[in-house]
Ligand SMILES: CC(=O)N[C@H]1[C@@H](OP(=O)(O)OP(=O)(O)OC[C@H]2O[C@@H](n3ccc(=O)[nH]c3=O)[C@H](O)[C@@H]2O)O[C@H](CO)[C@@H](O)[C@@H]1O[C@H](C)C(=O)N[C@@H](C)C(=O)N[C@H](CCC(=O)O)C(=O)O
Ligand SMILES: Nc1ncnc2c1ncn2[C@@H]1O[C@H](COP(=O)(O)OP(=O)(O)OP(=O)(O)O)[C@@H](O)[C@H]1O
């Protein structure tokens with residue numbers, strides 16, 4: 001691709017001749033190849049500007065950098081831009097030009113993975129070639145791959161979208177994490193609609209305040225979506241109103257869903273243990289939907305997904321039929337097994353205060369015995385959530401077992417201590433394998449056990465090493481041990 005093809009993104013009046021061939025782009029000097037444009041980004045741990053000369057010595061033809069970032073001459077032309085991350089994302093979109101024709105993104109503290117998956121499932125049910133991209137990876141026809149990030153970096157993302165479009169995928173739903181939005185990973189994605197689930201405490205290690213965190217989420221609506229596009233907003237969250245106001249101010253077509261929703265209005269829900277019957281009003285018609293999922297919050301997620309599918313052209317009747325066939329995303333209040341006395345064991349990905357509160361509240365109505373929870377908090381992540389989650393677990397569960405969940409570079413015992421401080425009566429068992437065994441061993445008739453925090457994850461990261469660990473496998477093994 002010729003340099004001139006980036007004319008609307010990168011400054012042209014400079015020392016890079018318009019005809020120069022650009023072979024690729026990179027924001028990591030270690031990945032630079034001959035003919036690349038190198039983007040020097042200021043990060044959380046390093047400053048890409050420090051690697052500009054390294055990039056040039058590996059063959060970069062020019063360096064794109066924020067104004068004033070480069071103090072020394074890297075040995076190749078420097079192109080200064082206002083927002084280097086945005087320029088990177090748009091350049092990636094130029095280099096990998098194809099995208100599924102109908103792209104939607106969903107943001108919020110909890111429920112993104114579920115909504116992205118549900119939206120894909122609805123589209124599949126409608127006979128469309130659909131994909132979803134998020135925490136649990138990429139799912140598309142003939143493809144199911146695990147990825148490291150919830151929202152991939154812009155180069156990986158645009159390469160992926162181009163590939164999916166090439167494979168014939170016409171519809172794709174993706175998760176927009178606050179990191180992803182803030183770091184402009186999705187800039188350049190041509191969005192047909194956007195969704196919002198809720199806002200709670202999360203990533204306070206990255207965002208200075210909840211308001212700042214909310215502002216990062218709002219970029220989806222006020223910066224990335226085109227005017228007039230449907231913004232599907234869950235209406236029953238404390239942050240629904242400010243989100244709605246921002247979306248309206250940005251000229252979007254706001255469609256609210258939930259009990260207070262007007263586009264999809266939830267009239268009634270009857271909860272059963274493993275399913276729920278919902279009455280949803282849409283455009284003057286009441287639809288009765290038998291949702292095959294446990295957990296109050298899954299109704300909210302299903303409504304946002306339904307709103308996105310209807311908002312992008314799938315007929316409402318088809319969408320509501322599809323809801324009756326939804327499968328939960330792996331490790332989202334997933335029933336993994338039962339003890340011989342009927343006590344049930346769920347694996348859930350709740351690893352933040354709101355998620356934990358929700359999941360414990362969701363199982364209470366169907367638990368005639370005790371609610372038992374096994375959970376921990378990740379190392380090198382928001383420390384403030386530890387006592388909050390300790391308090392929630394002891395308030396809402398009858399037995400709380402505090403264990404390890406990816407301590408990463410931190411001392412595991414000190415993470416547990418911070419949780420225990422606010423969790424009077426909780427039991428501390430550091431080794432997650434032992435914690436799950438003890439919890440399963442104590443199950444009596446009518447009890448429900450929630451193993452929270454890891455969901456689909458298959459590793460336990462301790463001091464920089466990732467050990468294989470699966471809550472699903474551990475629960476099954478512990479249940480098998482109980483059998484005579
Ligand atoms: C804190 C964070 O979000 N970091 C992400 C960010 O890295 P960064 O820009 O801060 O990188 P940095 O290490 O400070 O380096 C700065 C720049 O120097 C460059 N560099 C560095 C070294 C070198 O030798 N040469 C070089 O060029 C780097 O490539 C980078 O461009 O941009 C990178 C590329 O997009 C990401 O891989 C990286 O994700 C890290 C691995 C991460 O753990 N991110 C998590 C927190 C995250 O993003 N999570 C969200 C939300 C999860 C959820 O709630 O579901 C997600 O979307 O996954
Ligand atoms: N709408 C919701 N409201 C509150 N809690 C929810 C909701 N949806 C899911 N949860 C809880 O959050 C957990 C994670 O759900 P999900 O993976 O769908 O969210 P996410 O936003 O993708 O999370 P992450 O940012 O960690 O990837 C679930 O296991 C459940 O405990």
Ligand SMILES: N[C@H](CCC[C@H](N)C(=O)O)C(=O)O
Nearest residue numbers: 351377378381405406453454
């Ligand atoms: N995407 C989130 C997942 C956290 C899951 C939990 N198991 C933990 O390790 O804290 C993160 O990396 O912060």
Ligand SMILES: [Mg+2]
Nearest residue numbers: 112113135150
């Ligand atoms: Mg997710």
